Amino acid sequence: MSNQKNRKLSQRQFFFLIIQTQIGVGILSLPYDLHIAAKQDGWLSLIIGAFIIQFVLIVLWLLGKKYPEWDLFQMIEFLTGKWLGKVLSLSYAVYFTFVGALVLVLFGRMISGWILPNTPIWVITFLMTSVSLYLVCSGIKVVARFFTMLSALLLFLLFLLVFSLNELKLMYLFPVATSSWKELAAGVNSGMLAFLGFILILVIAPKVKGAAVDTLKTIFIAHWFVAIFYLIIVLISFTFFSTEELPLVSSPILYMLKSFEFTVVSRVDLFFLSVWIVSVTTTFTIYIYMSGVGLMRVFHSQNKKVFLIVTAAAAFFISFWPIGSQKTIDAFTSHIMTASYGMAIFLPFILYGLSLFRKKNAAGSER
Amino acid sequence: MSFFKFFSKHHSNDSSEDQKEIKQLAAGSTAKNEPQHPTSIKLSENIKYLLKNLNHSSDVKVRVLKDGQSALIYLESLVDQEKIQRTIFAPIEDNDTNSILGLPSGKKTTNLEETIPALLSGQVVYLENGTTTAIQFNATAHYSRSPDEPTNEKVLRGSHEGFVENLTVNVNLLRKRIEHRDLTFKYFKIGKKMNTNVAIAYMDGLADPKIIKMLEKRIKAITSEAIMSPGYIEEFIEDNPGSPFPQMLNTERPDKAVGNVMDGRILLLAEGSPTVLILPATFFMFYQSPDDYNMRWYTGTFVRLIRLASFLIAIGLPAFYIAIVSFHFEVLPDDLVMPVKSSINEIAYPPILEALVMVVIIELIREAGIRLPSPVGQTIGIVGGLVIGDAVVRAGLISNVMVIVIALTAIASFVVPSNEMSTTLRLLTFPIILAAGTLGFVGIVFALLFIFIHLTRLESFGVPYFAPIAPLQLKDLKDTFVRLPLFMMKTRPKDARPLQKGAMGESREWKKSEQSKKS
Incomplete structure (x- = not known):
């Protein structure tokens, strides 16, 4: 009994799991994406996006609160019936695998373009896959411990950005709120996608100890931590580069850091990128984990390791497909982003709607 | 009154059972299913049996007494002759008792098989013709060195006692x-x-x-x-x-x-x-030394931090250097580029090979130094360290920056108070050097990720090895990176899973009362 209790995650670990999942590949290109969509008002879009996600999070929490013993896949099977449930769960698993592959693609592309141009990309993505697999096979408890430890690195990232404070020009943010609604909405779109990964809370909630209210609190704090982290990065990029310059730099933070020179080291961007690798690893690990759990539920198996290996391998091989050129990568990205709306926002809403009608059976015979 | 009588009666009835219980308690949990071989009434047969079971080993000594009517058997190598004299012969000479069988210090048995382990642990067995009782006397010789300070764990202040082989x-x-x-x-x-x-x-x-x-x-x-x-x-x-x-x-x-x-x-x-x-x-226990607690706590904290920094230097410095000179030269600030570049320009081999060769040389010197007597060991240190180090640079085989880096790494790995951890660190240097030599910073990051994931998932008797960092236990950081004053360490570290959490209460209450008196 006490053993069972010990195996559960604490609220603090839950918090770090969420933020490490959300902060990942996106941070390098987020300012650029926002700027392309909404010009200097991109940061407004980000805030609007954060509020919308906040609303989505409440729905996810309500859904999770109804079935505190179940994860996402068990809920799906209960709410939509056996066969439709299996199809949906499987599509979730496939979706997570594809997101994992996308993470690998973007990561491989960035490393290859920025530091290791002569190394074959598959070597880099293979290393990432194997590290994540090693981590995720140790169980979610170890993953949570590891993420908690790594979070100190986020402070290091922020610390590197401190040096830019002298060079920022708030003028670049003006004029405020002149973009059209359409542009702002496009910005909200890019902004919301940076928060993807919050679906994790449905997969992992049954493993977290504490009352539902505490969970909600943790989710909120984690969400706003990430939002503010993004906002800092976006604002620094927007005020360091002018509105004309930004469309030319696809990863503004790196270019900014590259321009600094200290007496001890130059090229701080390389250190930033090294720490960023860790952030990407955490994101990728969680997607493998979610996909593995999904497959495990679909096949009613207890052998998690096999499914984890399968999904990691699948993500690795899928990543070969679009990695060739920027064009295919962009297409791959936009398809997955579209799918994300359905999987991370639309479907949970429907599930919640269904759950309102299936209230009475919630006690659940299956476990 | 009758009640009292009943009670005492009950008690006296019980006394024989009580004795049995006492004997059982004294014997502990041992001697349950041991092999049995009853003692023979004939002395010669008993001796024959014992000698046969001890394979007629040359150090088995049979001392015949009373014209062959009885014998003392013992392993010459294990017993103290003085003690035999004192426990067996002295009481007889003093006429306390006239028979060895009656000596109170002996332990009686009728199972001959039981006397064999007793003999092997250094006891003396006395056998007499015409009786089935064998008596064991304790006469074990203790040879033990004095508890000197262990040479591999010296401290400046504090106890200088060490465990011994006994x-x-x-x-x-x-x-x-x-x-x-x-x-x-x-x-x-x-x-x-x-x-x-x-x-x-x-x-x-x-x-x-x-x-x-x-x-x-x-x-x-x-x-x-x-x-x-x-x-x-x-x-x-x-x-x-x-x-x-x-x-x-x-x-x-x-x-x-x-x-x-x-x-x-x-x-x-x-x-x-x-x-x-x-x-x-746990991992951080290997970085604690009793010395830390005998210093001012500022100094203790400082030394701790130095040791933990040495961990990073020991596993990371050569890899970091190799990654920089072979992949990311641009990381060096402008003023440093020329000195480093000019030092490695003339070297024929790639930096990764240089590093591996130097690390192996250091290990050779270390291993050679351990086995040799200390004066020779010093010579090896000088020949190895100074002569090879200097000559190898002059010959243009290894760059001088590399010699500095590897020497620093070796020193850093010896800072750890535990020899086991030190060897582990030196071993881990190799994979990280290889990773850095093939993929630069990316390689280092992945290699470190592997190591830290391993540390996080490792458990020692079900207790997380990397506590209190992963899982994070903020309270226990007081004795990990820093060493807070002892009176502030009110709780025991959680990673040992102690049943009682508190180690002490308030210990410096007098300070407050003194202050209030003053004012």
Whole structure:
């Protein structure tokens, strides 16, 4: 009994799991994406996006609160019936695998373009896959411990950005709120996608100890931590580069850091990128984990390791497909982003709607 | 009145049973299913049996007394002649009793098989013609060196005692330090042929009984015939034998052992070895030294931080240097580019090869230095360190920056107070150097990720190895990166799973009362 209790995650670990999942590949290109969509008002879009996600999070929490013993896949099977449930769960698993592959693609592309141009990309993505697999096979408890430890690195990232404070020009943010609604909405779109990964809370909630209210609190704090982290990065990029310059730099933070020179080291961007690798690893690990759990539920198996290996391998091989050129990568990205709306926002809403009608059976015979 | 009578009567009836119980308690849990061989009434047959079972070994001594009517049998090599004189012959000469059979210090038995282990542990067996009783006397000789300070764990201030090869002396050293009834020892005999005495020690009511049970189970599961030292036991009972990291802390210092027992950890001692294992161990325990607690706490903290920095230097510095010179030269600021570049320009080999060669050379010098007597060892140090180091640079085989880097790395790896951890660090340098040589910073990051993931998932007796960092226990950081003043360490570290959390209450209340008096 006490053993069972010990195996559960604490609220603090839950918090770090969420933020490490959300902060990942996106941070390098987020300012650029926002700027392309909404010009200097991109940061407004980000805030609007954060509020919308906040609303989505409440729905996810309500859904999770109804079935505190179940994860996402068990809920799906209960709410939509056996066969439709299996199809949906499987599509979730496939979706997570594809997101994992996308993470690998973007990561491989960035490393290859920025530091290791002569190394074959598959070597880099293979290393990432194997590290994540090693981590995720140790169980979610170890993953949570590891993420908690790594979070100190986020402070290091922020610390590197401190040096830019002298060079920022708030003028670049003006004029405020002149973009059209359409542009702002496009910005909200890019902004919301940076928060993807919050679906994790449905997969992992049954493993977290504490009352539902505490969970909600943790989710909120984690969400706003990430939002503010993004906002800092976006604002620094927007005020360091002018509105004309930004469309030319696809990863503004790196270019900014590259321009600094200290007496001890130059090229701080390389250190930033090294720490960023860790952030990407955490994101990728969680997607493998979610996909593995999904497959495990679909096949009613207890052998998690096999499914984890399968999904990691699948993500690795899928990543070969679009990695060739920027064009295919962009297409791959936009398809997955579209799918994300359905999987991370639309479907949970429907599930919640269904759950309102299936209230009475919630006690659940299956476990 | 009648009640009283009844009570006393009851008591007297019970006395024989009581004696039996006392005997049982004294014998402990041993001697249940031992082989039996009744003592013969004939002396010659008994002697024959014993000699046969001891393979007529040359050090078995049979001393015939009373014109062949009785005999003393013992292993010459194990007993103290003085003690035989004192326990057996002196009382007879003093006319306290006229027969050895009547001596109170002897332990009677009728099972001849029982006397064999007794003989092997250094006892003297007395047999007499015409009786089936054999008597065992304790006359074991103790040869033990004095508890000197261990040479591999020296401290500046504090106790200079060290464990010795004798288990009894070691137990005595611990008992002397903790005068409390809770300090508990449990003895085991392991190694089917060697029958090594092994003891575990813990504070009852403080150490987690689950861990004790786990440890006992694992010790009893050992089926090896020969167990020489705790190093052997370690490999049989540790959680993950595939890990490069030591999962039990070795020490030869009683003060270190006692400190850990008071945290709720368990000691494992073995006959014949001065090394004591402390478990469950965590990574950061290997970076603590009794010296830390004898310094001002600022100094203690500073030294701790230096040691932990040495961990990063030992595993990371050569890799970092190689990554920079072979992949990311642009990381160096402008003023440094020329000196570094000019030093490595003339070298024929790539930096990764240079590094590997130098690391191996350092290991050679170290290994050569250990086995040699200390004056020769110093010579090796000078020849190896100075001559090779200097010549290799002049010959243009290795760059001088590389020599600096590798020398620094070697020194950093020796800063760790524990030799096991130090060797582990030096071993881990190799994969990281290889990773850095093939993929630069990216390689280093992945190699470090592997190592830290491993540290996070590693457990020592079910206790997370990398606590209190992962899982994070903020309270326990007080004795990890820093060393707070002792009166502030009010709780025991959680990673030892102690049953009582508090280690002390308020200890400096007098300060407040003094201040209020002043004002």
